[in-house]
Structure formats: C-alpha cells, structure tokens
Amino acid sequence: xxxxxxxxxxxxxPLLSVDxxxxxxxSLLGVVEGSESVTLVQADGRVLAQDILAPLPLPPFTNxxxxxxxxxxxxxxxxxxxxxxVVDFVQAGASANIAATAGKAVRIFTGxxxxxxxxxxxMQEDVQVAPDxxxxxxxxxxxxxxxxxxxxxxxxGQVVLKAGHRLRPQDVALAAALGQTSLEVRRRVRVxxxxxGNEIVSPGAARGPVQLFDSNRFMLMAMLARLGCxxxxxxxxxxxxxxxxxxxxxxxxHHDLILTSGGVSTGDADYVxxxxxxxxxxxxxxxxxxxxRPVAMGVIEGTPFIGLPGNPVASYVxxxxxxRAAVLALSGxxxxxxxxxxxxxxxxxKKKPGRREYVRAHLRQAADGSVEVVKFPREGAGLLSSLxxxxxxxxxxxxxxxxxxxxTVPFLAYSSLVG
Ligand code: AMP
Ligand code: MG
Numbered sequence: 001x002x003x004x005x006x007x008x009x010x011x012x013x014p015l016l017s018v019d020x021x022x023x024x025x026x027s028l029l030g031v032v033e034g035s036e037s038v039t040l041v042q043a044d045g046r047v048l049a050q051d052i053l054a055p056l057p058l059p060p061f062t063n064x065x066x067x068x069x070x071x072x073x074x075x076x077x078x079x080x081x082x083x084x085x086v087v088d089f090v091q092a093g094a095s096a097n098i099a100a101t102a103g104k105a106v107r108i109f110t111g112x113x114x115x116x117x118x119x120x121x122x123m124q125e126d127v128q129v130a131p132d133x134x135x136x137x138x139x140x141x142x143x144x145x146x147x148x149x150x151x152x153x154x155x156x157g158q159v160v161l162k163a164g165h166r167l168r169p170q171d172v173a174l175a176a177a178l179g180q181t182s183l184e185v186r187r188r189v190r191v192x193x194x195x196x197g198n199e200i201v202s203p204g205a206a207r208g209p210v211q212l213f214d215s216n217r218f219m220l221m222a223m224l225a226r227l228g229c230x231x232x233x234x235x236x237x238x239x240x241x242x243x244x245x246x247x248x249x250x251x252x253x254h255h256d257l258i259l260t261s262g263g264v265s266t267g268d269a270d271y272v273x274x275x276x277x278x279x280x281x282x283x284x285x286x287x288x289x290x291x292x293r294p295v296a297m298g299v300i301e302g303t304p305f306i307g308l309p310g311n312p313v314a315s316y317v318x319x320x321x322x323x324r325a326a327v328l329a330l331s332g333x334x335x336x337x338x339x340x341x342x343x344x345x346x347x348x349x350k351k352k353p354g355r356r357e358y359v360r361a362h363l364r365q366a367a368d369g370s371v372e373v374v375k376f377p378r379e380g381a382g383l384l385s386s387l388x389x390x391x392x393x394x395x396x397x398x399x400x401x402x403x404x405x406x407x408t409v410p411f412l413a414y415s416s417l418v419g
Pocket of ligand 1: 195196197199200212213214215216217261262263264265267270309310311312382
C-alpha cells in the first residue's frame with residue numbers, strides 16, 4: 001500500500017489554501033509500487049513505468065510527402081519551366097528500380113522511398129503532362145521540397161516518452177510507430193469509494209420519502225475510472241461513528257486511497273472526521289475553497305484518506321482540484337491541470353476575499369464572434385443541473401472580490417478537469 005509520509009502530521013492549521021494543499025500532496029503520497037506490461041490496446045490512460053527510447057528513426061527511410069514527380073536537385077528548373085521524361089514509377093511500399101538522372105523524373109506517390117539521386121518532389125497538381133508523356137515542371141521549387149528525410153520526426157535512440165507520462169492516444173500511436181507491442185506501466189491505483197449518510201440510498205434500493213439516491217459515489221467512481229484507477233465500490237456508510245471507523249480501517253488494509261463524500265462538516269451527524277481520528281490521523285480538514293470547504297485529508301494505518309463534501313457540486317469541484325491531484329501523485333504522473341484559458345466574462349459576481357471560488361459557467365459566442373463565459377444563474381452546491389448544463393469552471397483567486405462584465409477570467413472546461 002502507498003504510505004503517507006510522517007511529516008504530514010506537522011501541519012496543524014485549520015484552513016488551508018487549495019494551492020498549499022495540492023503542493024503538499026507529493027510529499028504526503030508515495031507513488032504506488034509495482035508495474036505491469038500491457039498491450040498497446042490497453043495502454044491509453046496508463047502511466048509509463050519506464051522511459052521509451054526510439055529503436056529506429058522516424059520516418060525510418062527518406063520518402064515523398066506528396067504524390068508527384070521526383071528529380072535531382074541540380075536539375076531544378078531555374079527561371080523557366082522544363083520538360084522531363086518519366087523513367088520509373090514508385091508506389092508506397094515499393095522501391096524505385098531506376099535512379100533519377102539528369103533531365104529524368106520518377107513518378108512517385110506519398111510515402112514511397114525516394115529514388116536514388118532524387119532529393120526533391122514536385123506535387124502533381126503543380127505539373128503539366130505534355131502530349132509526348134513528358135512532365136513539364138515549373139521553376140521556383142526549393143531543393144528538398146516535399147521530401148521527408150529519415151529521422152526528421154524522431155532520431156534513433158532519442159527518449160520519446162518519459163517514465164511518469166500518462167499515455168494519450170497520440171503517445172500510443174508513437175509507441176506503435178516505433179514497433180512496440182507492449183508497454184511497462186505502473187499498476188493501477190486501488191481506490192475504495194464510500195458515500196455516507198442515513199439519507200442516502202443506492203439507486204435500485206427502496207427510497208424512503210426523506211431519502212435521496214446516491215449520486216456522488218457514481219460520479220466519483222467515474223472520475224477515478226477516467227484516471228485509470230481500480231475502483232472498489234464500498235457502498236454507503238451510515239451516520240454511526242463506530243461502524244464508520246471500522247469500515248475505514250478495513251478499507252485501509254486493501255487500498256492505496258480511501259475516498260468518501262459527505263459527513264466531514266461540523267454537523268452532529270458528521271462522523272467521518274472523528275472516525276478518521278479514531279483509527280488514524282487528520283492532516284487537514286478544511287480548505288479555503290467554494291464550493292466545498294470541508295475537505296479532509298488523513299491517514300489510516302499508512303493509507304491516505306480523502307473526505308470530500310457531500311453536496312454533489314462541492315464533491316465534483318474538490319475532486320477535480322484536490323483529490324485528482326492526489327490520485328495522480330499516487331499513480332506517479334504529473335499533477336498539474338492544464339493552464340486555464342482567459343475568456344471575457346458576461347456576468348457580474350461578488351466574492352469574499354481569502355478563498356478560491358469556482359463558478360459553474362458555459363461558453364457562448366458573442367455577436368462579434370468572440371467567446372464569452374456566462375455564469376450559471378443559480379449557486380446552490382446541491383444543484384446537479386448546474387454541472388450538467390455548463391461547460392466548465394471559472395477560477396476566481398483568493399484576492400478577487402468581484403467580477404464585472406467585460407473582465408477577463410480564467411476558465412477550464414470540464415473535459416480538462418476530469419480525466
Ligand atoms: P453532509 O456533508 O454529509 O452534511 O452532506 C451535505 C449534503 O450533501 C446533504 O444535503 C446530503 O444529503 C448531500 N449528500 C451527501 N452525500 C450525498 C451523495 N452521496 N449523493 C447525493 N447527495 C449527497
Ligand atoms: Mg451526511
């Protein structure tokens with residue numbers, strides 16, 4: 001199991017900024033041990049355990065970038081067009097039999113190797129075929145044009161993908177282009193997920209008149225799956241201190257991370273925090289973030305614990321900005337989110353200083369064609385529709401106290417926040 005390092009106990013402050021909390025994560029969370037070999041088909045989203053070196057250059061041989069006619073650089077028409085006889089024909093996957101010599105061109109297609117002697121290709125769209133079968137090539141083309149030299153993309157021996165890189169489809173493509181059939185990746189992070197609360201029931205179970213179907217657990221499991229985790233659905237914890245403590249302790253023995261939602265604020269029935277303290281320790285339990293102030297981090301017998309708030313929007317936001325970074329730290333991948341884009345606000349908003357706020361918003365095209373961001377009209381942290389009907393979050397830093405229409409604000413789409 002991943003171990004939480006001892007220095008995590010050093011922090012005792014009650015309200016931590018989002019940046020401070022995230023900056024602490026790498027020292028608190030060790031990368032999970034162990035790796036496995038997966039086929040290319042299974043590799044998307046996994047974290048590389050080893051550097052990948054190119055065993056061959058890309059492209060592996062010099063070839064034509066277009067369909068056209070290959071000639072020697074020294075024969076390029078200077079000043080006016082010039083007719084060439086066509087001496088051979090070379091398709092992708094074949095080799096030319098005849099070299100390009102003075103005044104001769106070779107018909108060539110995209111991806112075919114360059115004939116001996118030739119170093120320049122005229123695009124077929126730029127030439128004229130004369131009635132006698134010769135091709136008339138225009139002047140003005142540079143030597144080497146429309147040719148892809150060996151190694152122009154990747155040099156042999158170059159490190160192309162580094163250990164710790166989370167593989168994307170284009171990375172899998174590169175590994176395939178280099179002839180790899182399998183990749184050594186870190187093992188998946190094992191995460192236990194619980195919901196909490198007497199009012200919460202699983203979809204499919206009988207719901208009493210004052211109960212809600214559990215939404216957080218399914219949202220969090222989906223987010224974890226997108227991060228490549230092995231997710232264990234451990235159901236719903238009732239509001240009971242002893243039972244909660246017991247279940248958390250049990251989960252700690254078999255997982256790299258325990259993730260809960262609900263039960264971490266200061267209500268009488270919020271037992272999660274006390275349960276963690278009874279079987280482990282808390283590192284922090286309140287962040288200066290809205291929505292989502294109660295975010296607890298702790299350790300239970302060496303296994304990290306993160307308790308997210310119960311309100312679904314707060315759960316979503318704190319997962320995206322805190323728990324996601326913890327999962328990436330455990331998986332050995334960089335934790336950084338993409339840089340937000342700066343967009344023009346089409347709303348007014350007032351905010352308290354000293355805390356980070358994330359505002360649900362959608363993008364729209366203004367009359368002049370530029371993009372502007374519009375705040376969702378309501379603010380409740382329980383409104384799932386506010387997440388469903390928006391595109392992402394506007395990030396308002398601690399020092400911001402208001403937003404006026406026309407002001408530029410940082411925005412991140414949900415697609416970069418989860419996954
Ligand atoms: P809590 O932090 O436990 O006080 O929960 C805050 C709010 O979130 C309450 O209205 C809960 O009913 C709601 N809530 C807690 N857990 C869930 C869940 N798993 N799914 C949907 N709503 C939840
Ligand atoms: Mg609760």
